[in-house]
Amino acid sequence: MPSPTKTISRDDILHGAITPTLWSFTAPLVFSFMLTIVYSWIDTFFVSHLGSSAIAAIGISEQFYYFIYTAASGFTVGTGIIIARRTGEGNTQEAETVAVQGLSGILIISTAIMLIMQILLPFALPLLGVKGQTLSYVMQYLPILLASLPFSNLIYQMNVTARSTGNSGFAMRTLVSFTLLNLLLAPLLIFGVNVASVQLLPPLGMFGAGLATALANFGAAGLGMFMLTRGATRFRVVWRLPLPKAETVRSILAIGVPSSLQYLAVGASRALVMTLHNAYGTNAAAAYTLGLRLDFFVFMPIFAMGVAIETFTGQCLGAGNIRRVFDFYRAATVQMIGIVIILGLGVFVGGEYFASLFTRDANVLAEAVAYMRISALSYPCFVALILALRVISGAGDALRSMALMLTVLFGLQVPIMLVLARVVGLGVHGFWYGILTGYAFGALLAYYHLIQKRWLATQV
Secondary structure, eight states: OOOSSOOOOHHHHHHSOHHHHHHHHHHHHHHHHHHHHHHHHHHHHHHGGGOHHHHHHHHHHHHHHHHHHHHHHHHHHHHHHHHHHHHHHTOHHHHHHHHHHHHHHHHHHHHHHHHHHHHHHHHHHHHTTOOHHHHHHHHHHHHHHHHTHHHHHHHHHHHHHHHHTTOTTHHHHHHHHHHHHHHHHHHHHHHOEEETTEEEEOOOHHHHHHHHHHHHHHHHHHHHHHHHHTTOSSSOOOOOOOOOOHHHHHHHHHHHHHHHHHHHHHHHHHHHHHHHHHTTOHHHHHHHHHHHHHHHHHHHHHHHHHHHHHHHHHHHHHTTOHHHHHHHHHHHHHHHHHHHHHHHHHHHHHHHHHHHTTOOOHHHHHHHHHHHHHHGGGHHHHHHHHHHHHHHHHTTOHHHHHHHHHIIIIIIIHHHHHIIIIISOOTHHHHHHHHHHHHHHHHHHHHHHHHHOGGGGOOO
């Protein structure tokens, strides 16, 4: 049966015109990534009716969940890079073997992580400075959300498997189903159902928000697995839970472990930044949470383009076409910088209106707008940083990509934030200027390593 979604063929990636091929592949990814933002907005919008503490709780929960989610996601990234390389080489049989090992492996890893974190959660949150009503809301929301982690990571694994072979539209089906389910279930479970003075469903508040997301993950994972076994990639995945092959697992982990550490570093950095904001009170944490909502809206096209570049790098290197890797990289960087400049102007003009959709608190609103206007200046730097790193990681040099990200986040960004906030005396605004400065220096560092081309020596 043919794929139910548009597939960009190996020949398109290896021989098609650069810009049309780039956007034919990236456009479905942009739409898919945007859906994740819609989901976060849905939860934030509905729970915002419970107050500023609920908004802060959503932000803290998402940072914590992201940290845990990415502990296993490096395994997925490693799988995808190998599948892309084998696809570029024309080795479909080996690509299918890696895909099946990845699907079974991610379920095992995610389930183990989920069980461990359920035990540690009550002890970890106070260490992050979460307290009072915010802590109560987080404990209502996050445990049930964590229970769906294996299904959430399974969705991610399936999406990566499909797009590594050229099917970038696969994720639209899974994420549309997830978003629609969440949109339907969230208000019903948060606020309950009352018909003619009869309480058909009691209001579950923050627990209901988490339950809605967990159920949506389960439904979307089922749909994704159905599509994958029906031929949504260049090969038909036969669902099974095989014993891991040592050689395949070693190959995946050689890329996956550094990738996980890189994503964990991003999660740890965000958790640290949120903790620093907590020291300035609930208003600062809520403002930062709202600002991140708009940031992520802008970041999603960047992440989508990064995924495309990573896939193209893997397939082009598999086919031995190094020049085409740089052709895709240059086109993507120039075009995305132009796009984010326009989006940044939109943030300057419309940021206050956006924040006002989620809060009427004048103090939170003012701080959120201040954050958005500083953050918008960092968007072009973020493009340059991410796309350079995705070329390097797409070649399989995950260690170099990880080291660069760690340097940017903890060697540049966090120290600059602390100096500006506490030494210079800019307070919470110093954190935001520090984020901007860190991305600027990080972009230059990543570009330097890119043009050195040492990553081309990596064996995958």
